[in-house]
Amino acid sequence: MSDGRIVVSGLTKQYKNVRAVDDLSFTVEPGRVTGFLGPNGAGKTTTLRMVLNLVTPTAGTATIGGQRYADLPDPLRTVGAILEASAAHKGRTGRNHLRVICAAAGLPDQRADEVLELVGLTPAAKRKFKGFSLGMRQRLGIAAAMLGDPKVLILDEPANGLDPEGIRWMRGFLRNLASEGRTVLVSSHLLSEMELLADDVVIIAAGRLVRQGPVAEVVGSMSTNARVRVRTPQAELLTKELTQAGATVATGTDGALLVTGVEAPAIGAAALRVSAELHELVTERPDLEHVFLELTQGKATIR
Numbered sequence: 284m285s286d287g288r289i290v291v292s293g294l295t296k297q298y299k300n301v302r303a304v305d306d307l308s309f310t311v312e313p314g315r316v317t318g319f320l321g322p323n324g325a326g327k328t329t330t331l332r333m334v335l336n337l338v339t340p341t342a343g344t345a346t347i348g349g350q351r352y353a354d355l356p357d358p359l360r361t362v363g364a365i366l367e368a369s370a371a372h373k374g375r376t377g378r379n380h381l382r383v384i385c386a387a388a389g390l391p392d393q394r395a396d397e398v399l400e401l402v403g404l405t406p407a408a409k410r411k412f413k414g415f416s417l418g419m420r421q422r423l424g425i426a427a428a429m430l431g432d433p434k435v436l437i438l439d440e441p442a443n444g445l446d447p448e449g450i451r452w453m454r455g456f457l458r459n460l461a462s463e464g465r466t467v468l469v470s471s472h473l474l475s476e477m478e479l480l481a482d483d484v485v486i487i488a489a490g491r492l493v494r495q496g497p498v499a500e501v502v503g504s505m506s507t508n509a510r511v512r513v514r515t516p517q518a519e520l521l522t523k524e525l526t527q528a529g530a531t532v533a534t535g536t537d538g539a540l541l542v543t544g545v546e547a548p549a550i551g552a553a554a555l556r557v558s559a560e561l562h563e564l565v566t567e568r569p570d571l572e573h574v575f576l577e578l579t580q581g582k583a584t585i586r
């Protein structure tokens with residue numbers, strides 16, 4: 284096993300009526316947290332399942348450190364994964380849940396306590412799973428994934444339902460794992476979550492790749508279309524002046540002008556030139572989640 288890089292190449296999964304994953308290719312680098320992002324039903328879980336050899340691809344390959352999961356000599360110590368955070372016996376304590384996994388994987392019992400410590404669950408070690416909050420369940424899932432001290436971590440929606448404090452903890456935890464040189468792949472359907480957690484992002488919709496790159500770059504490319512909201516009694520006059528300056532002007536339902544293509548200072552200057560009185564001049568950055576939905580929705584058919 285070399286570096287823990289995940290390479291997905293031409294991966295496809297055709298269910299009876301649904302092409303859940305469609306010729307998907309991307310790379311996940313070690314030493315970074317990569318967000319795997321897509322709306323519900325985009326094919327994230329199916330992709331992760333194929334990477335982990337739980338679903339057989341219709342076409343294409345997925346490798347981890349150059350090998351398919353099925354060919355890894357010691358998969359549990361190479362890859363840790365959670366596909367469902369809340370899967371544990373209700374009456375069992377957190378520690379016992381982990382010990383059962385240790386026993387099955389041939390790991391020493393003490394490893395259970397080590398990973399509980401790692402995820403900050405030591406105080407709750409003796410509590411029964413049924414009393415765990417969602418955040419604690421997520422942490423326990425991560426603890427289980429860490430049992431084999433894996434080089435690669437694959438987490439399906441680990442931040443789902445976490446409060447801001449939980450997300451902050453998750454960020455620190457995942458960053459730390461990446462800084463140790465591990466490969467960390469986390470899925471989510473929320474861009475805002477990935478902005479907080481990930482270095483890189485792979486966006487899919489309807490089983491296909493939409494964007495891939497550093498999260499700041501991808502988000503930057505999505506938020507360029509700022510719009511300025513302008514209210515003036517001389518709407519017609521200002522519209523003419525702005526259009527001549529290369530702007531696109533639409534009128535909102537409330538009569539305000541919605542201007543794209545020029546920034547607020549240029550609009551102020553245009554208003555001054557034609558002596559238009561300004562009652563409102565507000566730059567509206569598009570809500571990223573909204574842009575993300577637009578970016579992905581166009582691709583989604585009924586699935």
Ligand SMILES: Nc1ncnc2c1ncn2[C@@H]1O[C@H](COP(=O)(O)OP(=O)(O)OP(=O)(O)O)[C@@H](O)[C@H]1O
Binds near residue numbers: 298299302321328
């Ligand atoms: N075993 C299966 N048989 C038939 N269709 C399936 C099966 N598993 C998934 N699908 C379909 O494949 C598509 C992709 O599902 P998948 O669970 O991979 O998406 P996802 O991005 O993980 O979504 P979510 O965030 O809702 O879990 C969906 O349309 C789903 O209904």
